Amino acid sequence: MSLNRRDIDNIAQLARLALTEEEVPGLLTSLSRIIGLIGELDRADTSQIEPMAHPLPGQRQRLRADSVTESDRHELYQGNAPSVEAGLYLVPRVIE
Amino acid sequence: MSDLHHRTVAELAAALTAREVSSVELAGAYLDRIERHQGELNAFISVTRETALKQAAGADERRARGEGGALLGVPVAHKDIFCTRGERTTCASRMLADFVSPYDATVVERLQAAGVVMLGKTNMDEFAMGSSNETSYFGPVRNPWDVTRVPGGSSGGSAAAVCARLAPAATATDTGGSIRQPAALCGVTGMKPTYGRVSRYGMIAFASSLDQGGLITQTAEDAAMLLQAMAGFDPRDSTSVELPVPDYAACLNQSLKGLKVGVLREFFEGLDPSIEQLIRAAIDVLRAQGAVVRDVSLPNLPLSVPTYYVVAPAECSSNLARFDGVRYGYRCRDPRDLQDLYRRSRGEGFGQEVKRRIMTGTYVLSAGYYDAFYLKAQRVRQLISDDFARAFHEVDVVIGPTTPTPAFALGAKTDDPVTMYLNDIYTIGANLAGLPAISVPCGQTQQLPVGLQIVGPHFGEERVLNVAHRYQLETDWHRQGPPRFM
Numbered sequence: 265m266s267l268n269r270r271d272i273d274n275i276a277q278l279a280r281l282a283l284t285e286e287e288v289p290g291l292l293t294s295l296s297r298i299i300g301l302i303g304e305l306d307r308a309d310t311s312q313i314e315p316m317a318h319p320l321p322g323q324r325q326r327l328r329a330d331s332v333t334e335s336d337r338h339e340l341y342q343g344n345a346p347s348v349e350a351g352l353y354l355v356p357r358v359i360e
Numbered sequence: 361m362s363d364l365h366h367r368t369v370a371e372l373a374a375a376l377t378a379r380e381v382s383s384v385e386l387a388g389a390y391l392d393r394i395e396r397h398q399g400e401l402n403a404f405i406s407v408t409r410e411t412a413l414k415q416a417a418g419a420d421e422r423r424a425r426g427e428g429g430a431l432l433g434v435p436v437a438h439k440d441i442f443c444t445r446g447e448r449t450t451c452a453s454r455m456l457a458d459f460v461s462p463y464d465a466t467v468v469e470r471l472q473a474a475g476v477v478m479l480g481k482t483n484m485d486e487f488a489m490g491s492s493n494e495t496s497y498f499g500p501v502r503n504p505w506d507v508t509r510v511p512g513g514s515s516g517g518s519a520a521a522v523c524a525r526l527a528p529a530a531t532a533t534d535t536g537g538s539i540r541q542p543a544a545l546c547g548v549t550g551m552k553p554t555y556g557r558v559s560r561y562g563m564i565a566f567a568s569s570l571d572q573g574g575l576i577t578q579t580a581e582d583a584a585m586l587l588q589a590m591a592g593f594d595p596r597d598s599t600s601v602e603l604p605v606p607d608y609a610a611c612l613n614q615s616l617k618g619l620k621v622g623v624l625r626e627f628f629e630g631l632d633p634s635i636e637q638l639i640r641a642a643i644d645v646l647r648a649q650g651a652v653v654r655d656v657s658l659p660n661l662p663l664s665v666p667t668y669y670v671v672a673p674a675e676c677s678s679n680l681a682r683f684d685g686v687r688y689g690y691r692c693r694d695p696r697d698l699q700d701l702y703r704r705s706r707g708e709g710f711g712q713e714v715k716r717r718i719m720t721g722t723y724v725l726s727a728g729y730y731d732a733f734y735l736k737a738q739r740v741r742q743l744i745s746d747d748f749a750r751a752f753h754e755v756d757v758v759i760g761p762t763t764p765t766p767a768f769a770l771g772a773k774t775d776d777p778v779t780m781y782l783n784d785i786y787t788i789g790a791n792l793a794g795l796p797a798i799s800v801p802c803g804q805t806q807q808l809p810v811g812l813q814i815v816g817p818h819f820g821e822e823r824v825l826n827v828a829h830r831y832q833l834e835t836d837w838h839r840q841g842p843p844r845f846m
Contacts, residue, residue, distance in 0.1 A: 271723075272719075275719050275722050275723050275726070276719065278722050278726060279677060279706075279718050279719055279722040280681075280684075280699075280702040280703050280706055281703060281706050281707050281710070281715055281718065281719070282700075282703035282704045282706070282707030282708070283707060283715075284707075287712070287715070290712070291715070291716060291719060294716055294776075294777050294778075295716065295719060295720060295723070297776070297777070297778045298669060298716075298720050298777065298778060298781075299720075299723070300778075301665065301666050301669060301778050301781070302666045302669055302670050302724070302733060302737070303666075304663060304666045305663060305666050305667065305670070305733075305736050305737060305740050306736075307663070308660065308663055308739075308740045308743060310736065310739035310740060310742075310743065313739040313742050313743060314739070314742065315735045315738030315739050315741075315742065316738045316739070316741045316742040316745060317738070318569070318599075319555040319556070319569050319570070319745075319792075319793070319794030320554075320555060320556055320601065320794050320818060321745075321749075321818075323556070323599075323601070325598055325599075326598050326599075328595070337462070340462045341462055341687075341688075343460070343462070344459055344460065344462070344687075344688035344689075345686070345687055345688055346685065346686070346688075346689075346690075346691035347691070353686050353687060355686055355698055355701060356695050356696070356697050356698055356700075356701055357697075358697075358698055
C-alpha cells in the first residue's frame with residue numbers, strides 16, 4: 265500500500281507538523297515503505313488473541329490516592345517557557 | 361595513576377576505598393580524557409566539569425567523615441535523556457537544545473545518593489529514535505574502533521564513551537535495542553533490565569510500554585553494582601514494579617552447572633557466518649562450564665520488527681504531543697496564530713527521523729486504521745510474549761547474537777529507514793515482551809567487535825548477570841578496546 269501527497273498533508277495536519285516542500289517526497293517514500301513493512305503483520309493469525317495491554321503479565325495500572333503531592337513551583341517550571349507574563353504562558357491571540 | 365582509565369567500576373571503587381586515589385583526582389583524569397577525545401568522537405553533548413568536581417569533592421568529604429558505600433566517588437556519564445537538575449537536558453533535539461531540567465530523574469537521584477559523580481551528558485539519537493546515533497541534532501557519534509563507522513544507537517554516546525574509556529560506565533535506555541545494539545557495536549557490556557525494574561521518572565519518554573533504563577559498562581560485574589543502586593520501586597512511575605531488589609553481586613558467581621541454555625533458532629537465519637561462528641564459540645564456553653544447551657524456537661519472533669514499528673511510533677506520537685512550543689522547548693519565530701505556533705515549532709524543532717515516527721504513529725492511530733494496525737500489532741505482541749513464556753518453561757536463559765552485522769559505515773543506512781530498522785531485529789523481542797537482556801562482547805570480525813545476547817525471564821536480572829559474568833571470567837573480550845584509546 266502506498267500513500268499519496270494528500271495522505272501526507274492530512275497526517276501532518278493531525279500531527280501538527282509543518283513540513284517544508286523539500287521534506288515531502290522523502291516522507292512519502294519512507295512512510296510507504298514503513299506501511300509495507302507493517303503490512304507483514306497480516307501473516308499472523310490473531311483471531312483468538314486479545315491485544316496485549318501491559319508488558320508484564322498480570323500487571324495493571326497502579327492508582328494513588330487523589331491527594332495533593334506537589335507544591336506550587338510554577339516560577340521554576342516557567343523558567344523554561346519561551347514566553348511568560350505574570351505567571352501566564354503567552355501565545356498568539358486566539359479570540360479577536 | 362596513568363592506568364586508571366583501564367579499570368572497571370569495581371576496581372576504581374576498590375582504589376577509592378584504599379585511598380589510592382581521590383574522587384577529585386579520578387574525576388579530573390576522566391574529564392581530561394573527555395576533553396582530549398571529544399572532537400574526534402562527539403560522545404558527549406555536555407561535559408559537566410564544575411558539577412563533577414563539586415560532587416567529587418563531596419564524595420571525598422563523605423569518605424573523610426568515615427562514610428563508605430560501594431559507589432562512593434565513582435564517576436559515570438548520563439545519557440542526555442535523563443533529566444539532571446540545573447544542567448542542560450537536550451534529548452539530542454533542537455526542541456530541547458536549551459532546556460535546563462528543574463528536577464532530577466530517579467535514576468540520577470539514586471546514583472547521586474550512592475555517591476556517584478556525573479561527568480557529563482552523552483550524545484544519542486534524537487529522542488532515542490535511531491540505531492546509529494546519526495539522528496542527533498548535535499551530530500553523529502563515531503565508533504572508537506573505526507571512526508568512519510557508527511557506534512550504534514540510540515545510546516551511541518554512552519557506548520562510545522565507555523569503549524574509549526572516557527567514563528568507566530554510563531547510564532543508557534533501551535526501547536528496541538538502544539542499550540544492547542551500541543554495546544555490541546562498540547565491544548562493551550550493555551544491560552537492559554526487566555520493564556518496570558528501573559524507574560522511568562525523569563527519563564524523557566519515547567514509547568512508554570517499551571522504554572527501560574539501564575547501563576553501559578565494561579563488565580557484567582559493574583552492571584550489577586550500578587543496577588543495585590538504580591533499581592527498585594518508585595511511586596512516581598506508575599509502571600514501576602513493587603518487588604524487592606535481589607542482591608545482584610551475591611548471584612554473580614553462581615555455578616552454571618545444569619543451567620539450561622536455549623539457543624534461539626530464529627536468530628541464526630540469515631546471520632553473517634563469521635558472527636555465527638563467534639556465537640557458537642561463546643556457547644561452547646558456557647557448555648564447558650556445565651550448561652546444558654538446546655535449541656528453542658520462537659515462531660512469531662520474525663514479526664517483531666513490524667510489531668515494533670506500529671507500537672513504538674504510536675506511543676511516540678502521543679508522548680511527543682507535549683512539545684507544543686508553549687510551556688518549554690523550542691518556539692518558532694513570529695507565529696501567525698496558535699495553529700501556526702504549534703505546527704512550525706514542531707516542524708522546525710524536530711528532526712527528520714522523529715517527524716517520520718510521529719507521522720507513522722499518527723497514521724496507525726488515526727480513524728479507520730486503529731484496529732487494522734494498532735490493535736493487530738498488540739495482538740501479535742501478545743503472541744511474541746507467549747513464545748518467550750513458553751521458552752522459559754523449558755530453559756533458564758535464551759541466547760543468540762545481539763546484531764546481524766558489526767558496526768556499519770556512517771551514512772550507509774540513512775537513506776532507507778527500513779534497512780536501518782532491521783538492524784534491531786534481534787533486540788526488539790525482549791522489549792516487546794518486557795524481558796531483561798544483556799549484550800557482552802564475544803569476539804571480533806573485520807577487527808570490529810561482536811556481541812552475544814543473553815535474555816532472561818521477567819525479573820531474572822540476577823541470572824542474566826550471572827551467566828554474563830561467568831562468561832567474562834573465562835574470556836577477555838571485554839578487556840579489549842581500540843588500541844588508540846587504551
